[in-house]
Amino acid sequence: MTGKAGFxxxxxxxxxxxxxxxRLAWHDRRCHSVVVVGPAGxxxxxxxxxxxSRAVGNxxxxxxxxxxxxxAQxxxxxxxxxxxxxxxxxDPVEGFAAVARVLAGPQRARRWVVLVDDLHLLDAASAVLLRQLMDAGVVRLIATVRCAEPAGDAVDALTKAAHRIDLTAFDQGQVEGVLRAALGGPVGRHxxxxxxxxxxxxxxxxQELVRGALEAGTLANDGxxxxxxxGALPATPKLTELIEARLIAADPTTRPVLELLALCNSVALADAQSVTPSSALAxxxxxxxxxxxxxxxxxxxxxxxxxxxxxLRATLPALRRRRLLLDHADRTRAYGARRREDALHIATRQLAATGSADPVLLLQAAALARHAHDFQQVTIxxxxxDKDNxxxxxxxxxxxxxxxxxxxxQADILLAEAETRASEETEKVAATLARTWNLFxxxxxxxxxxxxxxxxxxxxSPRGRRVLTLNEAAMRTISGQPVQGLAMLEDLETDVEQAPDIDVWAVAMVSKTAGLAFIGRSDDAISWGRNAHATAQREQQKIGPHPVNQLNPLIHGLADAGxxxxxxxxxxxxxxxxxxxxxxxxxxxxxxxxxxxxxxGNVTxxxxxxxxxxxxxRIHYVPRVLSQAWAxxxxxxxxxxxxxxxxxALAEMRTCIQVDHFAGEEYLGRVWLCAARGHLTQARDLLVxxxxxxxxxxxxxxxxxxxxDIARLGGAKDVTDQLAKLARSCDGAFAPARAHFAAALATDxxxxxxxxxxxxxxxxxYLLAAEAATAAATAWHRTGNTRRTTAAASQAHACLAYCEGARTPLLTTPQTTAPLTKREREIALLAAAGTPSRIVADTLHLSVRTVDNHLQHAYTKLGVTTRRELSNALRGSEHVQR
Structure with a gap:
């Protein structure tokens, strides 16, 4: 199922x-019935x-x-x-016996399985007949029963000795599996x-939610x-009918509280009891x-x-909705509006009911919505x-x-106005912080x-200047200037109590953790990140940004440490x-x-x-990540x-804001597209x-x-020294391992x-590990050491199990008695991609004759005669296809 198609x-x-x-129950000769029990739906x-279906298949x-x-009547x-x-x-006794004989057939060879949906609604006569057929060994029963539904004695007799399968609602992992299977592709976490x-x-x-969203075009695949x-999930007529049937079955006296809950999401028990009796709520x-x-x-x-x-909301008349909301707001006022969130509740209910509310109340409610990160509610x-307020x-x-x-x-206009309206320095600094991040x-x-x-x-004031300096340092650290930014954050307070501003401290901590990770100080990044997260959790009520945001640069530090x-x-x-x-x-x-x-290396x-x-x-308006994500x-x-x-993806990347977060990594898309086409020299030039x-x-x-990546694409000798130097300045095992990888490739x-x-x-x-093992297998094969070749190839195969579908030049090295030289392999990859010899020659700064000679040598070594066969030979390595 793709696009808007149904299923x-x-x-x-x-x-x-x-x-x-x-399966286990059905293979037991003593099994007469299997009953699936669970709530509706x-x-x-x-x-x-x-x-x-499985029983019939057997x-x-x-x-x-x-x-x-x-x-049942x-x-x-x-x-x-x-x-x-x-x-x-x-005569039921004789008649039922005759039914059993006919169904069993000559020599009682037929075996019947009967599926009864909603067994609890079965009439008594049908239940008695089925019981006799089961006792006679003619029929086995598969049935569904809605839990907590009453059934007659005859039906109960059918299920008394049944193998019971209790079915519950899906957990989130099961829902993910169902959605992926139904839609034919992965589904976003949100x-x-x-x-x-x-x-x-x-x-x-x-099922109905997915069907409705597909039909409305609100659930879509971007490729x-x-x-x-x-926005709201569109409901199908069937889903609406199912839900309305459940709601209509409720006592009519409970309708007011159901409608109130629909409008307010949650209601205090005392408020609910004011519109519906306690017995009805129970x-x-x-x-x-x-x-x-x-x-x-x-x-x-x-x-x-x-x-x-x-x-419920879809069926509420406008005046009824207004009355419910205003009455509920009045009840909250009558209690004294003592709770912190009461201002938000009163304002939103007044606004929803009448389109207006008290300005002071609106501002209080907006502050509460901001604290809950509900920015849509703040704007509403x-x-x-009005402008005067x-x-x-x-x-x-x-x-x-x-x-x-x-x-x-539009935000910049309002934040600039806030700067103008500031009556003291602290207000001006706060407005500047908000405005600079909005521009950022x-x-x-x-x-x-x-x-x-x-x-x-x-x-x-020293405090004001300190706050603005930390803010600038944070921005520079994550905008391509980590060394400069970290220098400005060198004396960042580790104790939040000493910080000039808790929100600025939180942002500076995130940036410092990221900056330390960027320059290879992973151990320090991990330490700072964990400390910042623990502090942010402890001070959660005071800190504006999500405390969990402190973990983001920690991911980077941990990853680059290996x-x-x-x-x-x-x-x-x-x-x-x-x-x-x-x-x-x-x-x-x-x-x-x-x-x-x-x-x-798990590229999928x-x-x-x-x-x-x-x-x-795109949903959350975070454009600064798009360039790297597309790359x-x-x-x-x-x-x-x-x-x-x-x-x-590369075409989309060109339309994005270009940032220097992970500087240089935005080249990776172009690099690996060149490599996939066999243009290894061009790929290496881009990487340089x-x-x-x-x-x-x-x-x-x-x-x-x-x-x-330069080493992986044939330039190992050119980068070995620099990688070794950088590895000495980095924490963790990953940098040294990559330096060892390049050195081993360079010496073969x-x-x-x-x-x-x-x-x-x-x-x-795992992908780097597979490439190293494949290169080892090729080198061992060259020496004629079959045992070591097999061992290295097996190691590569095991690593590639984690890298579904990955294809890189190192993995396409064929296992031949006369291995390709580096130049032959480079030309062979270009030719296999359909590149004419003239273009190959121009790309590699060679003559066409030289290209054709190398290509002929590759043909001979691989035992092929055409470019199509060449492509198959290069892709046919067991390590690529597994």
Missing amino acids: SRWPLVGREGELEAF VGKSRLAEELL GWKGARATATAAA VPLGAIAHLLPTGVDLS TLHTLYTASGGNALYL EIWELAE ELEAQGLIKVITDRHRTTLTLTHPLYGET LLDAL RTYNSCLLHGEALGQLGQWE WGGRFENAMQVSDTVLAQVA RLAEARATADHLIAETVAVDAWPGVYARLFRGRLEWLA EARRWYAETIAQA GLAASAAVLGDLEAAET EAAAKAHNTGHITSEILLLT DPDQLQKVSGELRDIGA
């Missing part, structure tokens, strides 16, 4: 345990259909029956179509969370990943329509499914303020919120520095923490997760994370052989340029990555290549 059959995924339980019928004759309330109504014609049932939360893991609800557009809880949450001394109610709220509240605080809050929503130009995120770093310098010249598993776990934790609140730090976590998978996963970064960056996606696609996707940029900006870890020493392969494998850099 006719929901895939059966995530039920492997239940299927295995059925969890997929009982779908699983039962699969069980029936030689059983299959039949189906659906029990209904209507059919007629004896044998549910299974009448299964009864043999001509059997006289006027989309997964949204669909899982909305459906509650109910398979039927999930890489499936993502939902922002009944709603028993029916699974509401849930009760107790937090210390406070008890609140919510709807069990967000979908219930969507359905402050858009309701605007203040310094309202302009600052509104400008910050608009910047977070990607409306940088909008891609105007130089403008941000100009604004900062202008205000710095006007600020006299602690890839820790980096992966840290990234996953950060993403899980932010996915529910649409937090922008999760966008960076996805970017860093993509980069660490690239370092690990890297491509998936880069794609998700791009999708989430990473292009590189990953190229190594996977998807050159069209790589070209598309990129490595020089990383060197000049002080991004040591990026320089190491780029120099390593099979012992060293195989040793460094193990070194890289232990770090988790």
